Amino acid sequence: MFKYYKIFLASIFYVISIFFYNYSSYMDYKQKEIEVVDDKLKIGAYTVYNILGEDFFKKAINKDSISQEEDWENINKLSYYNNHANLAFIYSSIKKDNKVYLTSSSASKEELEEKSELHYFHHYEDAGESLVNSFESKEILYDNYTDKWSSFRAVHIPMTLENSQVIVISAEVSMEVFNKIIDDIKYKYLEETLLYLLLTLPIIFTTYLSIKEKTLENIMMEHEVMRSEKMAALGEMIANIAHQWRQPLSVISTGVTGMKIQKEYGILNDEEFDKTCQAINDNAQYLSKTIDHFSDFIKGERNKVVFDIADNINNFLTLVQGSIKIHNINIVLDLEENIKINNYPNELLQCLFNIFNNAKDALIEKKVENKYVFISSKIKKNHVIIKIKDNAHGIANSVLPHIFEPYFTTKDKSKGTGLGLNITYNLVTKGMDGSMEAYNVSFTYNKNEYAGAEFRIELPYE
Incomplete structure (x- = not known):
C-alpha cells in the first residue's frame, strides 16, 4: 500500500511541476510578446519615414511648405499601412518655438471618408511627455499614456536630418489591443496546461497499472522514476519548441505580408521576391x-x-x-x-x-x-x-x-x-x-x- 501512496505523491508533484513550469514559460513568453509589439511599433514608425522620404521632411518646416493635396496623399498612404498593420496611429512631428507640430499622420476611417481633418503642421497640444522629451534625449522612448481619446502604448524615434533638423517618427497601438494580446497569452497557456495534463493522464494511468504488476519494489520505483523524468523532459522540450517556432513563424508571416504590401504599391521586384x-x-x-x-x-x-x-x-x-x-x-x-x-x-x-x-x-x-x-x-x-x-x-x-x-x-x-x-x-x-x-x-x-x-x-x- 505504501508504494502506491508514493506513486500518488509523485503524480501530484508532477501536476504541480507542470503548472509551475508553464507559469514560468508564460512569464517569459509574455515579455517576448511585449517585445514583439514594441518591434511592430518601431517598424510602423520607421515606415512613416520610408513612405514619405527624407525630401518631405527637409521641406516640412512650416505651414505653407506642403499643399493640402499633398497632405491628403500622405494621409492616405500612412492610413493604408496603418490599417493593414493593425496600429492606432503612425505620425511624424517637429518641435518649433517649444511647441510640437504634426507633419504627417494616419487618419481614422471616418476622417478619410469625410476628409474632416488635415494633419499637416497641426499643433499637437496633447503631445505626451515622452514625445516632447524625445526631441532632446535623441533616444528611442516607449510610453503608456492616456489622452482625451483613449489609452495607448507608443514609441517615439528621434532622427536628425542632413540639415540638422530633428524630427520624431512615432507609432501607437491602443491599450485595448495591447491588453488583449497579453490576456490571449494568459488564456492560451492556461488552456495548454490543462490540455497537456489531460493528454498525460492516460500515460500516468498506464504507468500506474504497469507498476502495479511488478513484484519487486526496487524495479517498480526505478521504472516510475525513469518515466517521470522522461515526461518532465518532454514537458520542458514542448515549451522549448513552442518558443523556437515563434521567430520562424514571425519571419514567414512578415515576409508574406511585406510582399503583399509591396505588390499593392507596385514596388515588389524579382530580387526582393526571391529573397523573401x-x-x-x-x-x-x-x-x-x-x-x-x-x-x-x-x-x-x-x-x-x-x-x-x-x-x-x-x-x-x-x-x-x-x-x-x-x-x-x-x-x-x-x-x-x-x-x-x-x-x-x-x-x-x-x-x-x-x-x-x-x-x-x-x-x-x-x-x-x-x-x-x-x-x-x-x-x-x-x-x-x-x-x-x-x-x-x-x-x-x-x-x-x-x-x-x-x-x-x-x-x-x-x-x-x-x-x-x-x-x-x-x-x-x-x-x-x-x-x-x-x-x-x-x-x-x-x-x-x-x-x-x-x-x-x-x-x-x-
Missing part, C-alpha cells in the same frame, strides 16, 4: 527539422544503432534552443567530425539534456552574467570522450562526491528530485556500457578566466 521566398522556405525547413528531432526523442525507442555523435549533439541543441535563447546561454562547440558509434542515441540525448539542465540551473542560480556551456567530442584510443562544462563557478567540494547518488540534491525540493544525475549516470554506465565522472575546472576562453563544473562521458568506440 528563400527566407520563408529556410524557416519552413527549420520547423520541419525540429519536428523530426522531437519525434525521434519522444518515441523513446531503445534500439542499438550506429549514429553520428556530432549529429546527436546538434539534435539535442535543436530541442533546447528555446531555453538557450530565453536564458541567453552561449554554446561553444568543439566536435570532432565523423565519429560514429554503435549505441543508444535516445539515451545519450537524455543524458545531454539532464547535464545541460543542471548547468543552466547553476548559471541562473549563481547569476552568472555571461553564461557559457562548452561541449566537445573526440576519439581517444578505443573510446569516444564527450565533455560538457559551464562557467557557473563549480560544485562545492563537499557536494561533488555525492552528485550521482539517488535523491541527492542541493536545490529546493520544489525544483529538483535529486534523480536527474543519478539516472544519467546509470544510463551511461549500465545502459551504454560507458563511464562518467564530474570535476571542477578552471580555464581560459577569449582571454577571460573562468571556473565551472565539467562532466566527462566515455563511450566505447569500435
Whole structure:
C-alpha cells in the first residue's frame, strides 16, 4: 500500500511541476510578446519615414511648405499601412518655438471618408511627455499614456536630418489591443496546461497499472522514476519548441505580408521576391527539422544503432534552443567530425539534456552574467570522450562526491528530485556500457578566466 501512496505523491508533484513550469514559460513568453509589439511599433514608425522620404521632411518646416493635396496623399498612404498593420496611429512631428507640430499622420476611417481633418503642421497640444522629451534625449522612448481619446502604448524615434533638423517618427497601438494580446497569452497557456495534463493522464494511468504488476519494489520505483523524468523532459522540450517556432513563424508571416504590401504599391521586384521566398522556405525547413528531432526523442525507442555523435549533439541543441535563447546561454562547440558509434542515441540525448539542465540551473542560480556551456567530442584510443562544462563557478567540494547518488540534491525540493544525475549516470554506465565522472575546472576562453563544473562521458568506440 505504501508504494502506491508514493506513486500518488509523485503524480501530484508532477501536476504541480507542470503548472509551475508553464507559469514560468508564460512569464517569459509574455515579455517576448511585449517585445514583439514594441518591434511592430518601431517598424510602423520607421515606415512613416520610408513612405514619405527624407525630401518631405527637409521641406516640412512650416505651414505653407506642403499643399493640402499633398497632405491628403500622405494621409492616405500612412492610413493604408496603418490599417493593414493593425496600429492606432503612425505620425511624424517637429518641435518649433517649444511647441510640437504634426507633419504627417494616419487618419481614422471616418476622417478619410469625410476628409474632416488635415494633419499637416497641426499643433499637437496633447503631445505626451515622452514625445516632447524625445526631441532632446535623441533616444528611442516607449510610453503608456492616456489622452482625451483613449489609452495607448507608443514609441517615439528621434532622427536628425542632413540639415540638422530633428524630427520624431512615432507609432501607437491602443491599450485595448495591447491588453488583449497579453490576456490571449494568459488564456492560451492556461488552456495548454490543462490540455497537456489531460493528454498525460492516460500515460500516468498506464504507468500506474504497469507498476502495479511488478513484484519487486526496487524495479517498480526505478521504472516510475525513469518515466517521470522522461515526461518532465518532454514537458520542458514542448515549451522549448513552442518558443523556437515563434521567430520562424514571425519571419514567414512578415515576409508574406511585406510582399503583399509591396505588390499593392507596385514596388515588389524579382530580387526582393526571391529573397523573401528563400527566407520563408529556410524557416519552413527549420520547423520541419525540429519536428523530426522531437519525434525521434519522444518515441523513446531503445534500439542499438550506429549514429553520428556530432549529429546527436546538434539534435539535442535543436530541442533546447528555446531555453538557450530565453536564458541567453552561449554554446561553444568543439566536435570532432565523423565519429560514429554503435549505441543508444535516445539515451545519450537524455543524458545531454539532464547535464545541460543542471548547468543552466547553476548559471541562473549563481547569476552568472555571461553564461557559457562548452561541449566537445573526440576519439581517444578505443573510446569516444564527450565533455560538457559551464562557467557557473563549480560544485562545492563537499557536494561533488555525492552528485550521482539517488535523491541527492542541493536545490529546493520544489525544483529538483535529486534523480536527474543519478539516472544519467546509470544510463551511461549500465545502459551504454560507458563511464562518467564530474570535476571542477578552471580555464581560459577569449582571454577571460573562468571556473565551472565539467562532466566527462566515455563511450566505447569500435
